[in-house]
Amino acid sequence: MFPLNSSRDYITNLKGQFAVANSRxxxxxxxxxxxxxxxxxxxxxxxDGKLGVVDAYCSHLGAHLGLGGRVxxxxxxxxxxxxxxxxEGKCERKPVAGGKITFDIPSWEVSEIDGIVFVNQxxxxxxxxxxxxxxxxxxxxxxxxEFRGHPQEIIENTVDITHFYHIHEYLDIQKEKSIExxxxxxxxxxxxxxxxxxxxxxxxxLKFSMDINAKGLGYSQVDINIEKYGLKxxxxxxxxxxxxxxxxxxxxxxxxxxxIRIPRFLKKTLAKLICxxxxxxxxxxxxxxxxxxxxxxxxxxxxxLDGELDILNFRKWxxxxxxx
Numbered sequence: 252m253f254p255l256n257s258s259r260d261y262i263t264n265l266k267g268q269f270a271v272a273n274s275r276x277x278x279x280x281x282x283x284x285x286x287x288x289x290x291x292x293x294x295x296x297x298x299d300g301k302l303g304v305v306d307a308y309c310s311h312l313g314a315h316l317g318l319g320g321r322v323x324x325x326x327x328x329x330x331x332x333x334x335x336x337x338x339e340g341k342c343e344r345k346p347v348a349g350g351k352i353t354f355d356i357p358s359w360e361v362s363e364i365d366g367i368v369f370v371n372q373x374x375x376x377x378x379x380x381x382x383x384x385x386x387x388x389x390x391x392x393x394x395x396x397e398f399r400g401h402p403q404e405i406i407e408n409t410v411d412i413t414h415f416y417h418i419h420e421y422l423d424i425q426k427e428k429s430i431e432x433x434x435x436x437x438x439x440x441x442x443x444x445x446x447x448x449x450x451x452x453x454x455x456x457l458k459f460s461m462d463i464n465a466k467g468l469g470y471s472q473v474d475i476n477i478e479k480y481g482l483k484x485x486x487x488x489x490x491x492x493x494x495x496x497x498x499x500x501x502x503x504x505x506x507x508x509x510x511i512r513i514p515r516f517l518k519k520t521l522a523k524l525i526c527x528x529x530x531x532x533x534x535x536x537x538x539x540x541x542x543x544x545x546x547x548x549x550x551x552x553x554x555x556l557d558g559e560l561d562i563l564n565f566r567k568w569x570x571x572x573x574x575x
Contacts, residue, residue, distance in 0.1 A: 264574025265372060265402070267435065267467030268380050270489035270501050272368040273393065277302065282327060284317030286493040288372060292359065293317040297325035303338035304359040304370055310342075311354055367489070367501070369469075373574060378435050380470060383487055384505060389522035391487075391503040392530040396537065400498055400544040402468040402490035403569050408540060409463045409471060410439060410561040418539050421445050422456065430561045432568045437465040439561070468572050483507040484529055502537070504530040 271285055272294055282295040284307060291307035293316045307315055309329040314320075319330030326335040336342050340358035360371035365384045371377075384391065408414060410430055415421040427440040444458040462474040469491060475484040487503040506526040508518040555562055 265468065265492065266572045266574065267469050268362075268369045268371055268378075269402075269469035269491040270367050271304075271370050271491060274363050274366045274368055277368070280322045282317055282320050282322060284315070287359075287370060288492050289494060290357075291315075291317075293320065293327065294361070294368065295320075295322050295327045297322060297338065299325055301325070301338065302361045302363065302368060303327065304361045305336055305338070305340045306356040306358070308356070309334060309336075309354075310351065310356050367503075378466075380466060383472060383485075383503075385485070385507070388483075388485060388505040388507050389519065389526050391505040392526055394502045394504070394530060394534060396500045396502065396541060397493075397497065398500075398541050398545050399496050400490075400541075401496070401549075402492065402498065403566075404544050404547075404549070405488060405490045405500065406437075406465050406468055406471050406569075407562065407565055409465065409473075410565045412558050412561075413556055414540075415443070418543070419445070419536055423458075426558075426561075430564055430568075432564070435467045435571070437565070437568055439463050468569065481509060482525070486529075486533060502530075502533060504533055 265288060269287070271287055272283065277283055277294055277296045279296050279300065280298065282293055285292050285294060292304055293307050294302060294304050296302055305316070305327065307317055309316060309331060311329065311332055311334050314329050314331035316327055316329055316336075320327050321330070322328070323335055326337050328335045334342055334344055334354060336356055338358065340356040342354035342356070344354060346352065346354065362369050362371070362379070364380055365382050369380060412424055412426065415424055422444045424441055424443040427442065430437055430439040440463070441461045442458070443461065444456050446456060457477065458479065459475055459477045462476075463471065464474075465471045469489055471488045473486040473488070475486065476482075477484070483506070485503075485505050489501045489503075490498050491501075492498045504526055506522045506529060508522045511518070553562070
């Protein structure tokens, strides 16, 4: 499967659920503009609190709904001639002449999960993401990265053991089992260690386990367990194509509160403090990958090194997420 340097139509046929905004960006009655899979769209929150995602351009005479458009009840109103569109993109008014039989515009299925807004892009099997912030974890730290790349490359890193050694200097990597795939779901687990200490400094080698679950090409969840310190971390990475070869990656970092006998507010404070350092370490690990992704060429039928057969299995799994 060839995700990079491809045609506009090819990229927009990517299937699955993709993060497009934070819920707090879109207050009641607000309209925001986004670029998703080479489509200009608007996201608006209706008076009933629900979200709509529709094509950004009015089908009447082409005005941009995100520039002066406003929410009227549970519809978005065009700023040019006042036509209104509901969450499904339907318009009650009809053309009386010309080349159109309806003013309806494209819409996307939208959902909100744990404060993140997702769109459903050509999801034929209609699988849905579940809540991903477990009970007892601190509020996530969210970091956004925008760069040239493709979601397949991001998720592929989770099965690329050699890059763990060379880029991130992880050590003693032991894969518990080969990748398992079932429909849109992929999972793989590792035991490994790193040179630096818990928060990125110190000389003692840190051992930990890592369970990775990918759901489509827009969602990867990494659960890290550092048994020595009783520390559990969840890192979620959500890549979404915006325009041509550009994408935004939303990264969420969260830490489970320690099960120790101290007041609850201290547990929360400690988890937030550790989460800050863990998020900083994630960014430090992620930036070298970005430099590679932005400048690499995709090799469609690569030769692989010892221990890299999972890369080929991963690419076979990816084929289901592309259109014809």
